[in-house]
Amino acid sequence: MSGVRVLVGTRKGAFILKSDGKREQWDVAGPHFPGWEIYHLKGSPADPARLYASQSTGWFGQLIQRSDDGGETWEPVGNEFRYEGTPGTHTWYDGTPHPWEFARVWHLEPSLNDPDTVYAGVEDAALFRSTDGGKEWQELPGLRGHDSGPSWQPGAGGMCLHTIILDPDQPGRMFAAISAAGVFRSDDEGQTWRPVNHGLKSEGIPDPDAEVGHCVHHVAMHRSRPSVLYMQKHWDVMRSGDSGESWQEVSGNLPTDFGFAIDIHAHEPDTIYVVPIKSDSQHFPPEGKLRVYRSRTGGNEWEPLTKGLPQSNCYVNVLRDAMAVDSLDSCGVYFGTTGGQVYVSADAGDSWAPIVRDLPAVLSVEVQTLS
Amino acid sequence: MIRVVLPAHLRTLARVDGEVELDVAGQVTQRLVLDALEARYPMLCGTIRDRRTGQRRAFVRFFACEQDLSHEQPDTPLPDAVSSGAEPFLIVGAMAGG
Numbered sequence: 367m368s369g370v371r372v373l374v375g376t377r378k379g380a381f382i383l384k385s386d387g388k389r390e391q392w393d394v395a396g397p398h399f400p401g402w403e404i405y406h407l408k409g410s411p412a413d414p415a416r417l418y419a420s421q422s423t424g425w426f427g428q429l430i431q432r433s434d435d436g437g438e439t440w441e442p443v444g445n446e447f448r449y450e451g452t453p454g455t456h457t458w459y460d461g462t463p464h465p466w467e468f469a470r471v472w473h474l475e476p477s478l479n480d481p482d483t484v485y486a487g488v489e490d491a492a493l494f495r496s497t498d499g500g501k502e503w504q505e506l507p508g509l510r511g512h513d514s515g516p517s518w519q520p521g522a523g524g525m526c527l528h529t530i531i532l533d534p535d536q537p538g539r540m541f542a543a544i545s546a547a548g549v550f551r552s553d554d555e556g557q558t559w560r561p562v563n564h565g566l567k568s569e570g571i572p573d574p575d576a577e578v579g580h581c582v583h584h585v586a587m588h589r590s591r592p593s594v595l596y597m598q599k600h601w602d603v604m605r606s607g608d609s610g611e612s613w614q615e616v617s618g619n620l621p622t623d624f625g626f627a628i629d630i631h632a633h634e635p636d637t638i639y640v641v642p643i644k645s646d647s648q649h650f651p652p653e654g655k656l657r658v659y660r661s662r663t664g665g666n667e668w669e670p671l672t673k674g675l676p677q678s679n680c681y682v683n684v685l686r687d688a689m690a691v692d693s694l695d696s697c698g699v700y701f702g703t704t705g706g707q708v709y710v711s712a713d714a715g716d717s718w719a720p721i722v723r724d725l726p727a728v729l730s731v732e733v734q735t736l737s
Numbered sequence: 738m739i740r741v742v743l744p745a746h747l748r749t750l751a752r753v754d755g756e757v758e759l760d761v762a763g764q765v766t767q768r769l770v771l772d773a774l775e776a777r778y779p780m781l782c783g784t785i786r787d788r789r790t791g792q793r794r795a796f797v798r799f800f801a802c803e804q805d806l807s808h809e810q811p812d813t814p815l816p817d818a819v820s821s822g823a824e825p826f827l828i829v830g831a832m833a834g835g
Contacts, residue, residue: 448789
């Protein structure tokens with residue numbers, strides 16, 4: 367029987383939520399790694415039993431955990447993330463040079479076809495890869511070594527590489543997004559990179575349409591149409607129809623075009639979801655109403671989805687990696703909040719229900735569709 | 738026999754209960770204790786000190802015999818009471834919020 371496994375990373379541990387295809391009754395397991403920040407967990411598309419988790423604290427640093435049984439048991443694997451060569455400097459908030467310093471792994475992206483190969487996006491921004499199931503990690507230094515690297519500056523959350531997208535049609539092509547540098551694309555398996563930010567416009571940087579320097583919050587791709595990308599930028603929701611070569615704004619009638627999370631319906635590549643958030647710095651839903659917005663037209667025309675979501679006195683945030691979809695016939699949409707709720711919609715966003723209400727602040731949500 | 742007390746999170750990570758007992762040959766120093774600890778429990782590598790430089794992580798402290806030894810040089814001999822096993826070597830997560 368089909369079902370789903372929802373992998374939830376929080377400020378104080380990981381939780382695994384399981385249900386059958388109806389997505390009404392849930393089994394909640396956890397906390398795994400209680401007390402540790404779990405920035406991200408993700409399963410291998412090639413072997414759903416293989417999971418990777420990023421575990422860290424300010425006290426004891428970074429660990430990577432691996433499960434080979436769908437999260438029942440875990441084993442710490444390699445945790446040495448060493449920048450290649452002399453790391454040099456990037457640009458600090460105040461414009462001065464600042465040494466590149468490893469802080470944590472924000473995002474783990476398993477290979478589409480090899481369970482032992484996994485990519486890690488880290489703060490300070492760099493891309494690492496393991497080909498032995500997470501035991502050893504090597505930087506792909508072509509990204510951080512791009513000519514623009516010394517000019518990259520951190521966003522408010524740190525200078526993080528938070529998004530890694532592997533193109534299913536062109537095995538050598540991958541995308542990485544960095545706050546606050548922008549999107550970069552490689553067509554040679556991560557050896558060399560170039561920025562793909564044409565069309566982005568950002569307030570708060572000296573040249574609003576600079577090639578690099580944009581605070582991209584998240585990027586999503588639909589597997590059936592990998593040339594199309596959607597982006598939630600610090601401000602603006604954007605669409606690219608040409609693998610990032612150019613971007614057009616599709617914020618349309620959103621109540622605010624600020625936000626963090628963005629994702630795409632599993633079966634409708636033009637149906638996208640965002641959670642508008644009020645800014646600057648307030649970072650909670652406008653009017654205290656938690657609303658997911660859905661566009662069925664690839665942006666510009668948006669409808670609020672509110673059924674089952676709090677419509678008063680709600681002041682949580684939904685972080686960039688905290689939204690995901692399943693691929694059951696009726697697409698499920700999931701998101702987690704900084705208030706500890708994880709919501710599910712089993713009908714593509716028409717109605718919502720909380721799976722759990724009182725977890726620690728949710729940092730990430732991923733979903734595995736199990737057959 | 739050297740007795741080492743780990744903070745709770747590292748006991749969980751190393752899957753040990755209570756104190757850890759280590760054999761350390763010769764003059765007992767912080768470096769040799771940590772070398773022995775990491776050899777027995779490799780999952781602790783990088784959680785107490787930097788893998789390459791050996792520098793103590795900022796929020797980790799070393800106590801023994803009611804003294805803070807965090808800023809002692811790694812090759813300074815530890816107190817005799819630690820070397821003899823009369824007192825444990827305490828690895829502590831510094832008091833901080835969160």
